Structure formats: structure tokens, C-alpha cells
Amino acid sequence: MTTSPPDASVHVRDLNKRYAVHEKEPGFMGSLRSFVRRKTRYVEAVRGVSFDLAPGEVVGFLGPNGAGKTTTLKMLSGLLHPSGGTARVAGFEPRRRETAFLKQITLVMGQKQQLIWDLPALDSFLVNQAIYEIPDNEYRATMREFTEVLSLDGILKKQVRKLSLGERMKCELAAALLHRPRVLFLDEPTIGLDVNMQESVRAFVRDYNERYGATVILTSHYMADVTALARRILVIDRGELVFDGDLAHLAEQGRGGKTVRLQLRRGVSAAELARYGSDVRVDGLSAELTVPRAEVSARAARLLADLDVADLTVEDPPIEAVMAELFGARDREDRAREAVHG
Numbered sequence: 597m598t599t600s601p602p603d604a605s606v607h608v609r610d611l612n613k614r615y616a617v618h619e620k621e622p623g624f625m626g627s628l629r630s631f632v633r634r635k636t637r638y639v640e641a642v643r644g645v646s647f648d649l650a651p652g653e654v655v656g657f658l659g660p661n662g663a664g665k666t667t668t669l670k671m672l673s674g675l676l677h678p679s680g681g682t683a684r685v686a687g688f689e690p691r692r693r694e695t696a697f698l699k700q701i702t703l704v705m706g707q708k709q710q711l712i713w714d715l716p717a718l719d720s721f722l723v724n725q726a727i728y729e730i731p732d733n734e735y736r737a738t739m740r741e742f743t744e745v746l747s748l749d750g751i752l753k754k755q756v757r758k759l760s761l762g763e764r765m766k767c768e769l770a771a772a773l774l775h776r777p778r779v780l781f782l783d784e785p786t787i788g789l790d791v792n793m794q795e796s797v798r799a800f801v802r803d804y805n806e807r808y809g810a811t812v813i814l815t816s817h818y819m820a821d822v823t824a825l826a827r828r829i830l831v832i833d834r835g836e837l838v839f840d841g842d843l844a845h846l847a848e849q850g851r852g853g854k855t856v857r858l859q860l861r862r863g864v865s866a867a868e869l870a871r872y873g874s875d876v877r878v879d880g881l882s883a884e885l886t887v888p889r890a891e892v893s894a895r896a897a898r899l900l901a902d903l904d905v906a907d908l909t910v911e912d913p914p915i916e917a918v919m920a921e922l923f924g925a926r927d928r929e930d931r932a933r934e935a936v937h938g
């Protein structure tokens with residue numbers, strides 16, 4: 597009998613998570629008071645989040661600190677129970693943590709480790725082989741493949757505590773994907789790594805996605821991770837999904853205009869360029885300035901007509917700038933609303 601591979605899709609409807617936080621006043625008397633009369637505050641960490649991911653899709657999950665990313669990923673992997681709404685991952689309800697479900701998913705948290713500190717990574721791999729009931733031949737094939745793609749040769753038999761951060765992270769990823777899950781939740785998998793190591797992790801995730809058609813949700817504070825791997829972006833802010841679409845469309849959310857870069861044959865002053873746009877920077881024969889989106893063509897035509905231009909390019913602002921602007925604008929709107937409502 598052949599079993600068809602599970603559908604690696606993700607469906608999230610109106611997902612909510614409310615944490616109860618017990619507050620304690622400082623000092624001994626505070627402890628005593630809190631003991632007698634407990635004060636509870638509620639944090640709405642995730643509010644009405646809905647999205648659907650097709651099998652094999654890779655999405656970047658972005659948002660400022662405390663926005664609700666980790667909470668969402670923990671609910672999707674079944675570590676936390678939602679306070680409301682539903683989630684379906686690879687055909688399963690995550691909160692039930694069924695064995696068949698756990699074999700289809702993995703959650704990698706860059707800030708947490710699952711490898712056993714005092715043993716070589718290889719020993720942790722064997723533990724995972726047993727937990728996930730991976731047949732020997734499949735285990736060997738996966739190990740061969742991961743050793744090559746992640747350059748694990750020479751580090752698997754060293755005590756984990758003696759590995760560099762980058763080496764450890766590569767082993768963490770290998771351990772987390774040994775059972776060849778079809779849905780990957782990657783929470784800051786490159787945090788703290790140097791640029792080369794970040795690139796190795798990205799290449800590994802890309803390769804795995806292509807090889808196994810795995811669905812990937814990736815959070816990262818390094819935009820390069822997201823732009824290298826994902827075309828679709830989900831943005832969460834204060835628990836709410838505020839954007840779901842193409843990376844290119846996210847850039848268009850920025851109100852700050854586009855960046856025009858110029859290579860000139862004859863130098864011009866910043867003051868002269870300020871007639872065409874804002875944020876002017878001049879460095880020898882190179883210059884850049886920001887122009888309003890709606891006027892890019894007209895301003896570019898004027899620049900080409902008026903100046904001795906060797907090359908002109910128009911770019912969207914860096915995604916970091918767009919995000920900062922998006923969240924800044926939401927902060928300002930909230931403050932204005934608070935001021936109106938007292």
C-alpha cells in the first residue's frame with residue numbers, strides 16, 4: 597500500500613493568544629501583599645491572525661520585538677494552546693501534538709538549543725533517530741546529505757560545548773531536520789552568526805525547501821535572510837497581522853519615496869541636487885537622493901536633461917527603512933488616537 601505524502605499546508609484562522617501575567621510588587625512586603633491578593637494583568641500577544649500557506653511556500657514573518665512572532669510559531673507547533681481561533685498544520689491540529697504531526701514539523705529557535713551540551717552532536721542525532729523512529733538507511737542518507745550541504749565534517753564528534761556558535765547552529769539545524777519534516781518553523785535561525793555562517797544557513801534552508809518541498813516560516817532580524825529566501829512576507833505588529841503580500845509590495849507601503857542613484861560625469865553640489873529631491877548625499881561623482889514615488893519618472897527625466905549623468909538607477913528603500921516607517925506611523929496613529937480619547 598502506498599501512502600501519499602501529507603499535505604504540508606498551513607491554515608490559520610483568527611488565532612489569538614492571551615497571556616495572564618501575575619504581577620508582584622518589589623520587596624518583601626510586596627511579595628507578601630502579592631501572595632495575599634494576586635494582581636493579574638493580561639497580555640494580548642496574538643490577536644485575530646489569519647493566513648494560509650501553500651505546501652512548499654517560504655514566508656518571512658517579520659515584526660518588531662514583542663510583536664507576537666514566537667508566540668504564533670509556538671502555537672503552530674503545538675507548544676502553546678491558542679486562547680481562540682484555529683490552526684491546521686499539515687492536516688493536523690497542532691495543540692493535540694500527535695506523534696504523526698510531530699514527525700511532520702520542526703521548530704528551530706536560534707536562541708534555544710536542543711543538543712546535549714556535554715556530548716558530541718552525533719549522540720544527540722542518535723537520540724533523535726530513536727525518538728522519530730528514523731530507519732537506519734534513511735538516517736545514513738540524510739546524514740550524508742546534511743554533512744555535505746552544511747560542511748559538518750570534523751565537528752560532529754566534538755563535544756557541543758566546544759563548538760563555535762556557528763558550528764553549533766549548523767548541528768542544531770541538522771538535528772532538528774533529521775526526521776525530514778515537511779513544515780519548518782524557524783525562529784531567528786541565524787541570530788548572532790557571522791555573515792558567512794548566515795549564508796550557509798540560508799543555503800541549507802533553500803536547498804532543503806527545494807529538495808523536500810517543505811513549507812517554511814522564517815523569522816529573522818536580518819533582512820538579508822528574508823529577502824534571500826522568501827517572496828511572501830507576513831508582518832505582525834502588536835499581535836495583529838498588518839501586511840501579507842509580496843516583498844516588492846511591502847516596499848511600496850513606504851511613504852518615503854524611492855532612492856535615485858546617480859553616477860555623474862561632472863560634479864554637482866548637494867545644494868543643486870536638493871532641487872530634485874530630499875536626503876541628498878554626494879560623494880565625488882556619485883550621488884543619491886530620495887524622490888516622491890509618484891514623481892519618479894518626471895524627476896528622473898529632469899535630472900537626465902539638466903545634468904551630465906553617466907548612469908541613473910531607481911531603487912526601493914531598504915526593507916528595514918520601510919518597516920521602521922510602517923511601525924513608526926502606527927505608533928504615531930496610536931498616540932493620536934489616545935490623545936483624542938483622553
Ligand SMILES: Nc1ncnc2c1ncn2[C@@H]1O[C@H](COP(=O)(O)OP(=O)(O)OP(=O)(O)O)[C@@H](O)[C@H]1O
Binds near residue numbers: 616668
Ligand atoms: N510566557 C509569557 N507570559 C506573558 N507574556 C508573554 C509570554 N511570552 C511572551 N509574552 C509577551 O507576549 C508578547 C509577544 O511576545 P513574542 O515573544 O511572541 O514576540 P516576538 O515577536 O517573538 O518578539 P521578539 O522579536 O522580541 O522575539 C510580548 O509582549 C511578550 O512580552
